[in-house]
Amino acid sequence: xxxxxxxxxxxxxxxxxxxxxxxxxxxxxxxxxxxxxxxxxxxxxxxxxxxxxxxxxxxxxxxxxxxxxxxxxxxxxxxxxxxxxxxxxxxxxxxxxxxxxxxxxxxxxxxxxxxxxxxxxxxxxxxxxxxxxxxxxxxxxxxxxxxxxxxxxxxxxxxxxxxxxxxxxxxxxxxxxxxxxxxxxxxxxxxxxxxxxxxxxxxxxxxxxxxxxxxxxxxxxxxxxxxxxxx
Amino acid sequence: xxxxxxxxxxxxxxxxxxxxxxxxxxxxxxxxxxxxxxxxxxxxxxxxxxxxxxxxxxxxxxxxxxxxxxxxxxxxxxxxxxxxxxxxxxxxxxxxxxxxxxxxxxxxxxxxxxxxxxxxxxxxxxxxxxxxxxxxxxxxxxxxxxxxxxxxxxxxxxxxxxxxxxxxxxxxxxxxxxxxxxxxxxxxxxxxxxxxxxxxxxxxxxxxxxxxxxxxxxxxxxxxxxxxxxx
DNA sequence: TAGATTGTTAATCGATTAACAATC
DNA sequence: TAGATTGTTAATCGATTAACAATC
Numbered sequence: 001x002x003x004x005x006x007x008x009x010x011x012x013x014x015x016x017x018x019x020x021x022x023x024x025x026x027x028x029x030x031x032x033x034x035x036x037x038x039x040x041x042x043x044x045x046x047x048x049x050x051x052x053x054x055x056x057x058x059x060x061x062x063x064x065x066x067x068x069x070x071x072x073x074x075x076x077x078x079x080x081x082x083x084x085x086x087x088x089x090x091x092x093x094x095x096x097x098x099x100x101x102x103x104x105x106x107x108x109x110x111x112x113x114x115x116x117x118x119x120x121x122x123x124x125x126x127x128x129x130x131x132x133x134x135x136x137x138x139x140x141x142x143x144x145x146x147x148x149x150x151x152x153x154x155x156x157x158x159x160x161x162x163x164x165x166x167x168x169x170x171x172x173x174x175x176x177x178x179x180x181x182x183x184x185x186x187x188x189x190x191x192x193x194x195x196x197x198x199x200x201x202x203x204x205x206x207x208x209x210x211x212x213x214x215x216x217x218x219x220x221x222x223x224x225x226x227x228x229x230x231x
Numbered sequence: 232x233x234x235x236x237x238x239x240x241x242x243x244x245x246x247x248x249x250x251x252x253x254x255x256x257x258x259x260x261x262x263x264x265x266x267x268x269x270x271x272x273x274x275x276x277x278x279x280x281x282x283x284x285x286x287x288x289x290x291x292x293x294x295x296x297x298x299x300x301x302x303x304x305x306x307x308x309x310x311x312x313x314x315x316x317x318x319x320x321x322x323x324x325x326x327x328x329x330x331x332x333x334x335x336x337x338x339x340x341x342x343x344x345x346x347x348x349x350x351x352x353x354x355x356x357x358x359x360x361x362x363x364x365x366x367x368x369x370x371x372x373x374x375x376x377x378x379x380x381x382x383x384x385x386x387x388x389x390x391x392x393x394x395x396x397x398x399x400x401x402x403x404x405x406x407x408x409x410x411x412x413x414x415x416x417x418x419x420x421x422x423x424x425x426x427x428x429x430x431x432x433x434x435x436x437x438x439x440x441x442x443x444x445x446x447x448x449x450x451x452x453x454x455x456x457x458x459x460x461x462x
Numbered sequence: 463t464a465g466a467t468t469g470t471t472a473a474t475c476g477a478t479t480a481a482c483a484a485t486c
Numbered sequence: 487t488a489g490a491t492t493g494t495t496a497a498t499c500g501a502t503t504a505a506c507a508a509t510c
Binding site for chain 2: 012019041077080096101102105106171173188205
């Protein structure tokens with residue numbers, strides 16, 4: 001009943017709160033206000049309170065939030081209260097780096113195996129995690145009840161890979177391939193598109209310069225106190 | 232004048248259009264309608280037309296968009312019409328993978344160098360790109376007029392690294408460190424937070440199950456035709 | 463009680479969608 | 487001209503912000 005399709009933006013902020021709480025607890029901070037959380041997260045205090053209120057009332061009026069308690073609650077909300085088994089598809093450079101990264105930095109997930117179709121890569125170990133042939137997909141997904149996969153294959157192989165794992169029961173995909181994936185209803189895809197992030201960032205550099213130059217042209221005022229006066 | 236602070240969401244979609252156009256041109260498709268672009272991108276045709284209209288009128292009524300022409304325009308808008316020089320901070324596993332990835336997959340950027348403070352890594356080459364000590368930051372940034380950096384250092388070193396490069400003139404940062412970065416006005420940060428993407432994805436798995444179980448409990452109807460009837 | 467901060471409702475803002483006139 | 491599709495304005499929707507009553 002409380003859970004009537006909460007927006008993606010809210011869900012994306014929950015792990016941010018979780019990380020901040022983890023850090024606070026490590027520093028033995030026991031109570032935190034939404035205002036302080038705002039400072040740490042960059043989101044407004046009102047937004048934080050509203051986000052949490054979608055799921056319940058976890059704070060104490062006049063005081064703030066107990067860090068350990070709120071952490072527990074957020075873990076339960078996201079579904080991280082028990083380790084999630086996941087697999088990685090693609091044991092190339094990126095797949096290997098992502099596997100290592102999550103194995104060492106993400107305590108809430110457990111990478112069961114990495115899959116590849118290149119015979120040269122099969123049998124290798126990445127931080128103790130085995131690289132298996134795609135033929136083993138079915139077995140591993142069934143045995144470990146896996147629902148979540150990371151896709152780290154080339155763009156032209158991504159759709160095929162996704163079709164395969166979706167057929168085996170995967171319902172959540174973190175996609176690093178620069179390709180639009182088509183999935184049936186009920187399967188969730190998050191795109192982590194490094195190229196797009198970088199390219200859209202570049203817009204802001206050039207835009208900055210262009211804005212300045214356009215400004216100079218339109219106002220007809222060539223001397224700007226903000227620029228080096230080389231002329 | 233046409234460029235009155237266009238929203239982040241619009242800017243994030245431009246590289247998607249670019250990629251689709253690159254693919255279409257490779258397949259010798261010369262004309263594309265917003266409706267077809269919608270199919271390839273997952274965004275609505277109206278949204279695509281509106282996005283492009285922020286920057287000008289690039290299509291032909293009754294016909295559609297010329298792929299090569301639109302590509303050129305988008306390149307200019309983003310600022311990818313000439314290669315952008317960038318640097319990577321951090322030559323660990325992730326930094327190495329990101330460097331390799333961009334060097335081979337992103338034709339619009341040129342990674343000039345990778346920086347690290349670990350003496351063991353200095354002098355190594357990643358796809359022909361040298362790993363340099365942080366002392367060389369100043370020189371390289373100045374010589375290659377670098378404005379964009381990728382941060383791939385551990386979370387606890389990220390702020391320090393950012394302070395350093397911002398002082399040297401970096402104005403755009405793609406941050407892979409799981410930390411909130413504080414930067415002065417005018418510096419743009421895009422967070423590419425792999426952990427957050429993965430964790431928020433997990434919400435949707437558990438939410439799905441919970442929704443089902445909540446449904447079962449609330450309706451008091453234990454037999455569901457969608458479940459295996461093991462009982 | 464006074465001070466503080468949450469939880470929640472109302473107001474505002476911005477982005478997406480719908481509609482349609484312009485025009486190829 | 488008829489058919490198609492863009493470019494643009496208006497309507498809707500959703501998310502963020504502001505305000506404040508509840509309450510510790």
